[in-house]
Amino acid sequence: MxxxxxxxxxxxxxxxxxxxxxxxxxxxxxxxxxxxxxxxxxxxxxxxxxxxxxxxxxxxxxxxxxxxxxxxxxxxxxxxxxxxxxxxxxxxxxxxxxxxxxxxxxxxxxxxxxxxxxxxxxxxxxxxxxxxxxxxxxxxxxxxxxxxxxxxxxxxxxxxxxxxxxxxxxxxxxxxxxxxxxxxxxxxxxxxxxxxxxxxxxxxxxxxxxxxxxxxxxxxxxxxxxxxxxxxxxxxxxxxxxxxxxxxxxxxxxxxxxxxxxxxxxxxxxxxxxxIKERISQEICIVMDTKENKEHIGHLLEEVLKTELNHIHVRSQALYNAGSDIQHINLEQCCNFVCVNVKEPDFQETQKLMSMLEESNFSILYSIVVVSVHFLDFKLVSPSQKMESLMWIREFAKKMKKRKILLYGLLINYSQKFYHGC
Amino acid sequence: MxxxxxxxxxxxxxxxxxxxxxxxxxxxxxxxxxxxxxxxxxxxxxxxxxxxxxxxxxxxxxxxxxxxxxxxxxxxxxxxxxxxxxxxxxxxxxxxxxxxxxxxxxxxxxxxxxxxxxxxxxxxxxxxxxxxxxxxxxxxxxxxxxxxxxxxxxxxxxxxxxxxxxxxxxxxxxxxxxxxxxxxxxxxxxxxxxxxxxxxxxxxxxxxxxxxxxxxxxxxxxxxxxxxxxxxxxxxxxxxxxxxxxxxxxxxxxxxxxxxxxxxxxxxxxxxxxxIKERISQEICIVMDTKENKEHIGHLLEEVLKTELNHIHVRSQALYNAGSDIQHINLEQCCNFVCVNVKEPDFQETQKLMSMLEESNFSILYSIVVVSVHFLDFKLVSPSQKMESLMWIREFAKKMKKRKILLYGLLINYSQKFYHGC
The missing domain is CATH 3.90.550.10 (Spore Coat Polysaccharide Biosynthesis Protein SpsA; Chain A)
Incomplete structure (x- = not known):
């Protein structure tokens, strides 16, 4: 070698x-x-x-x-x-x-x-x-x-x-x-x-x-x-x-x-x-419920992040395993998460991740950054639904900030029809 | 040695x-x-x-x-x-x-x-x-x-x-x-x-x-x-x-x-x-205009701080020299100041120190902590004057916080008569 x-x-x-x-x-x-x-x-x-x-x-x-x-x-x-x-x-x-x-x-x-x-x-x-x-x-x-x-x-x-x-x-x-x-x-x-x-x-x-x-x-x-x-x-x-x-x-x-x-x-x-701090800052953990939908557009995002962020170590973690995997993430002291919400429209993955992060007291030491990604099919979702999603993430972020967890929302408009056509 | x-x-x-x-x-x-x-x-x-x-x-x-x-x-x-x-x-x-x-x-x-x-x-x-x-x-x-x-x-x-x-x-x-x-x-x-x-x-x-x-x-x-x-x-x-x-x-x-x-x-x-960070945190600089009043009660405070804070390095700096001394303090990267206001009642020393700290951009790197000490003779100063001092320091602190300079006010009530009688 x-x-x-x-x-x-x-x-x-x-x-x-x-x-x-x-x-x-x-x-x-x-x-x-x-x-x-x-x-x-x-x-x-x-x-x-x-x-x-x-x-x-x-x-x-x-x-x-x-x-x-x-x-x-x-x-x-x-x-x-x-x-x-x-x-x-x-x-x-x-x-x-x-x-x-x-x-x-x-x-x-x-x-x-x-x-x-x-x-x-x-x-x-x-x-x-x-x-x-x-x-x-x-x-x-x-x-x-x-x-x-x-x-x-x-x-x-x-x-x-x-x-x-x-x-x-x-x-x-x-x-x-x-x-x-x-x-x-x-x-x-x-x-x-x-x-x-x-x-x-x-x-x-x-x-x-x-x-x-x-x-x-x-x-x-x-x-x-x-x-x-x-x-x-x-x-x-x-x-x-x-x-x-x-x-x-x-x-x-x-x-x-x-x-x-x-x-x-x-x-x-x-x-x-x-x-160790430097390494933590150069590490992103992508969390998504891969089991549910392997065809999901979230996987495309995952691939893009892995390709584009050359100097950052990007790894993936599945959320389906009742929480034990997330515990494992905490122990390895990852501070940066991209949480891909596969289930529409209730941010279930983000909520699950956030409550696990809250339980671990790791954020007492360091600010944890979570980017919550939500995919909206612009052909199917109404503007009021979009607004609702935005408001929800804003309120949730306000609450989490007090725990030194910085939550950012990313709503991605796409057409399911177009995506599947690719 | x-x-x-x-x-x-x-x-x-x-x-x-x-x-x-x-x-x-x-x-x-x-x-x-x-x-x-x-x-x-x-x-x-x-x-x-x-x-x-x-x-x-x-x-x-x-x-x-x-x-x-x-x-x-x-x-x-x-x-x-x-x-x-x-x-x-x-x-x-x-x-x-x-x-x-x-x-x-x-x-x-x-x-x-x-x-x-x-x-x-x-x-x-x-x-x-x-x-x-x-x-x-x-x-x-x-x-x-x-x-x-x-x-x-x-x-x-x-x-x-x-x-x-x-x-x-x-x-x-x-x-x-x-x-x-x-x-x-x-x-x-x-x-x-x-x-x-x-x-x-x-x-x-x-x-x-x-x-x-x-x-x-x-x-x-x-x-x-x-x-x-x-x-x-x-x-x-x-x-x-x-x-x-x-x-x-x-x-x-x-x-x-x-x-x-x-x-x-x-x-x-x-x-x-x-x-270096550790050492900075263990260093306090006491700033006062010693030239003006060598008998001032502030010197007593200085002595007490030097005696009581065993693990902290306490040093004194005079403010009278037009500002060149303060520049020197910044270069040595002190982050903790106790500013003793000798001149009553206008916080002149604190204002001078603060403007110098503002000019140096050192607070971009680290929060600077300044404790502004003001002595009030309780026999001479009215409650409304005390309130005024409190309000002034509060407003000033609010303004400075945006520059990452954390200002705390300490009003010490004492009787000049009593002090000089000691």
């Missing part, structure tokens, strides 16, 4: 598989891994992921950074959402301290995360990762988990990554035994002498920052951890080095995008928030 | 010297440098700064990052403001490309930067710094600049630093010949082999990220650059290494705060914006 093919990372964007049930969907796994250039033998490659989330961070704030709210949603939830987009990952092990176990369970429940298993953290990052790997290893009593061929290790505090980097490290790990994302150094790295003076500077071009995700053949990294000294479990810095030291595996280095950065300081939370 | 003494970095906050004329103020220099533990001999230490700002950055945006607007003000202007707070720095050399020379001149004019000299950049960062140093060296024809004893080198894209780190590196440079700020590494640094695989990981605890500011005895760094090979001028990464290589000076490393980070990616601009 080429760099150029990246679609612009969107943590709030569901992957292609989220709209259909996936996880055990091997077909998806095959096609994705073939696209990444994996050999045909990888057809049934079993992949799991371990996310250490037991740290307390360096930000000097009481909440561990992975649980810090970004637009009122914990940072780790964005990371899980991005991970879940890769529907070929069978299990996602989140390693948290006993203290945060309940909070994590609540996050999983609230944001409807799937394929997650929780494992208790150790006292260091390496002990936590080892605990995660142990849960995946064979012969664990009472476990629904099974040993994967490849395991991804990723940080809970790196929410911005694309599926393609996961594919790249998994594919490289399958071939080389280990792989990790790297980035150019931002600052020169220096080695101090014992008296706090410069001993030497490292040549920047000849070094790389080791980032996440990393991936390993499960047997390689598990063996490395089993052989690992207590010193390494306490003070060792990274998994790639453990695979090298204990299994003589030289990890393949994969150049990553700037998105892979780790939320470390308070300023990183600010940056994360702004990035 | 202890880490604990830092007052919380505020780019929008004037240093203690900005309210009084400084620059040539040697007394300020002496007291500051003594506080940093410099020997008495440093009484007349001449310090200059060189800011290379000729780069085009890695953000993939057309504007070089140092000129990118943060709250409509170019990033470099914040850096210059932070640098100017150190009133003991005699000259600040900004090195820009010929192409950006005019833009830079406009920034200096618009934001009233002082002590700045512009020098044309070279094709690489090192050639730019060298050009800056040449302008400071002796015997430059037609130059008002003179050779400093110590020179600070800082990045135009690091706006968040405190005066104390400048003092620390300058003091250390005076003693050791060279000094630079360092930070712990965020990511593990690795050395790749020729085939793109891991050769080895560096032990994170034994390395540091080299940040800015750095400082040097002028003669040391100037000699290093004069002896520098073309290869180093093209590809060398940093000044500390040049001082080591060519002058055998082992720079003293000074642990810096997380604020020293460099704006490198688009996300860093987001972070910078949020940090």
């Amino acid at each position: 080429e760099q150029g093919q990246r679609s612009g990372s969107r943590p709030a964007e569901p992957g292609p598989c989220l709209s259909s049930p996936c996880g055990a969907d091997q077909a998806a796994s095959v096609s994705l891994l073939s696209a990444a250039g994996a050999e045909p033998g990888s057809r049934t490659l079993a992949v799991a992921a371990v996310l250490p989330a037991g740290g307390c961070g360096r930000m000097g704030v009481p909440t561990p950074k992975q649980f810090c709210p970004v637009l009122e949603r914990p940072l780790i939830s964005y990371t899980l959402q991005a991970m879940e987009r890769a529907c070929w990952i069978k299990d996602i092990i989140v390693v948290v301290t006993g203290e945060n176990m309940e909070a994590m369970e609540n996050i999983i429940k609230k944001y409807k995360h799937k394929r997650i298993s929780l494992v208790e953290a150790g006292v260091t990052r390496h002990r936590s990762i080892f605990n995660g790997l142990k849960a995946l290893a064979d012969n664990q009593p009472n476990s629904r988990l099974s040993k994967p061929e490849v395991v991804i290790i990723h940080d809970a505090v790196r929410p911005f990554f694309e599926e393609d980097i996961l594919l790249k490290v998994v594919t490289a790990a399958k071939e080389h035994g280990a792989a990790g994302a790297v980035r150019p150094l931002v600052s020169t790295v220096i080695s101090p002498s014992a008296d706090g003076c410069l001993d030497h500077s490292l040549e920047r071009a000849r070094h790389r920052a080791s980032e996440m995700p990393q991936a390993f053949l499960f047997d390689v990294i598990y063996e490395a951890y089993q052989q690992c000294s207590d010193y390494d479990l306490e003070f060792g810095t990274e998994c790639l080095q453990l695979a090298l030291k204990y299994c003589h595996i030289k990890a393949k280095l994969v150049e990553g995008s700037p998105d892979l950065w780790k939320v470390t300081y308070k300023r990183d939370l600010y940056a994360a928030e702004s990035i | 202890e880490q604990g003494q830092r007052s919380g970095s505020r780019p929008a906050e004037p240093g203690p010297c900005l309210s009084s004329p400084c620059g040539a103020d040697q007394a300020a220099s002496v007291s500051l440098l003594s506080a940093a533990g410099a020997e008495p001999g440093s009484r007349t230490l001449a310090v200059a700064a060189v800011l290379p700002a000729g780069g085009c950055g890695r953000m993939g945006v057309p504007t070089p990052k140092q000129f990118c607007p943060v709250l409509e003000r170019p990033l470099i202007s914040y850096t210059l403001q932070a640098m100017e707070r150190a009133c003991w720095i005699k000259d600040i050399i900004v090195v820009v490309t010929g192409e950006n020379m005019e833009a830079m001149e406009n920034i200096i004019k618009k934001y009233k930067h002082k002590r700045i000299s512009l020098v044309e950049a070279g094709v690489t960062r090192h050639r730019s710094i060298f050009n800056g140093l040449k302008a400071l060296a002796d015997n430059q024809p037609n130059s008002r600049l003179s050779k400093p004893e110590v020179v600070i080198i800082h990045d135009a894209v690091r706006p968040f630093f405190e005066e104390d780190i400048l003092l620390k590196v300058v003091t250390a440079a005076k003693e050791h010949g060279a000094a630079g700020a360092v930070r712990p590494l965020v990511s593990t640094v690795i050395s790749p082999s020729a085939d793109g695989c891991l050769d080895h990981s560096l032990e994170r605890a034994r390395h540091r990220a080299s940040e800015m500011p750095q400082a040097f005895l002028f003669d040391v760094i100037y000699e290093a650059y004069q002896q520098c090979s073309d290869y180093d001028l093209e590809f060398g990464t940093e000044c500390l290494q040049l001082a080591l290589k060519y002058c055998h000076i082992k720079a003293k490393l000074v642990e810096g705060s997380p604020d020293l980070w460099k704006v490198t990616y688009k996300r860093d601009l987001y972070a910078a914006e949020s940090i």
Whole structure:
């Protein structure tokens, strides 16, 4: 998969598989891994992921950074959402301290995360990762988990990554035994002498920052951890080095995008928030009751919006499913809706959407914009009916404005006869 | 100076010297440098700064990052403001490309930067710094600049630093010949082999990220650059290494705060914006005509606000100086004002402040909050006069709200007799 093919990372964007049930969907796994250039033998490659989330961070704030709210949603939830987009990952092990176990369970429940298993953290990052790997290893009593061929290790505090980097490290790990994302150094790295003076500077071009995700053949990294000294479990810095030291595996280095950065300081939370806000503003959700009338002119509007709004991510959502779909939209924090009213003339879709938006309290944070589209056949609808529609939308908008939901009405005059004649 | 003494970095906050004329103020220099533990001999230490700002950055945006607007003000202007707070720095050399020379001149004019000299950049960062140093060296024809004893080198894209780190590196440079700020590494640094695989990981605890500011005895760094090979001028990464290589000076490393980070990616601009916004919200400017009546009860209010609002930075500004001071307030982007009306009963101070705020278009960006305080002696003022004041402020507030200036009136009843009796 080429760099150029990246679609612009969107943590709030569901992957292609989220709209259909996936996880055990091997077909998806095959096609994705073939696209990444994996050999045909990888057809049934079993992949799991371990996310250490037991740290307390360096930000000097009481909440561990992975649980810090970004637009009122914990940072780790964005990371899980991005991970879940890769529907070929069978299990996602989140390693948290006993203290945060309940909070994590609540996050999983609230944001409807799937394929997650929780494992208790150790006292260091390496002990936590080892605990995660142990849960995946064979012969664990009472476990629904099974040993994967490849395991991804990723940080809970790196929410911005694309599926393609996961594919790249998994594919490289399958071939080389280990792989990790790297980035150019931002600052020169220096080695101090014992008296706090410069001993030497490292040549920047000849070094790389080791980032996440990393991936390993499960047997390689598990063996490395089993052989690992207590010193390494306490003070060792990274998994790639453990695979090298204990299994003589030289990890393949994969150049990553700037998105892979780790939320470390308070300023990183600010940056994360702004990035997510920007993405929200570039996302429109079209809501219509597609089930009822597949021939409806609304579909034409949908196609036009998708074609014309090049820089905006336009996605569609059906309203027919009692409301559960709309709940899902809210959780993904879409702020811009185009609601196509298929049923004439009572704006039923708009009313349904609005009451769902009202129930979710998301508009407390951000103004939600809803464009309610209504199609009127100018051959059939009288001017007084049009006026009535206009008045209704105006009154409704006035009421909704108080809830920070900005409703706009769009009445489209068309001739059904003409449309069907096209 | 202890880490604990830092007052919380505020780019929008004037240093203690900005309210009084400084620059040539040697007394300020002496007291500051003594506080940093410099020997008495440093009484007349001449310090200059060189800011290379000729780069085009890695953000993939057309504007070089140092000129990118943060709250409509170019990033470099914040850096210059932070640098100017150190009133003991005699000259600040900004090195820009010929192409950006005019833009830079406009920034200096618009934001009233002082002590700045512009020098044309070279094709690489090192050639730019060298050009800056040449302008400071002796015997430059037609130059008002003179050779400093110590020179600070800082990045135009690091706006968040405190005066104390400048003092620390300058003091250390005076003693050791060279000094630079360092930070712990965020990511593990690795050395790749020729085939793109891991050769080895560096032990994170034994390395540091080299940040800015750095400082040097002028003669040391100037000699290093004069002896520098073309290869180093093209590809060398940093000044500390040049001082080591060519002058055998082992720079003293000074642990810096997380604020020293460099704006490198688009996300860093987001972070910078949020940090500045946060600081703006934590700043109140008290405006009153102190010259007219130093005994006024308003001063008591000022003291109370300064004592009670622990987490807020409260500063005072006089209004008497025809308006130039108020212009200065706007440029520093204060959004919260308490305007104390000393002259009874015509709200003259509030009216003056409001018209100045109206003229500046700063309120287009942010709502400005002004609390207009009026003292009424309840022994002397009739209820109808009070009502009149209330009505006036209400009408005025209505008018200003359209300009996004939120005016609140605070009428304080007191007895002049009682107050003076205290």
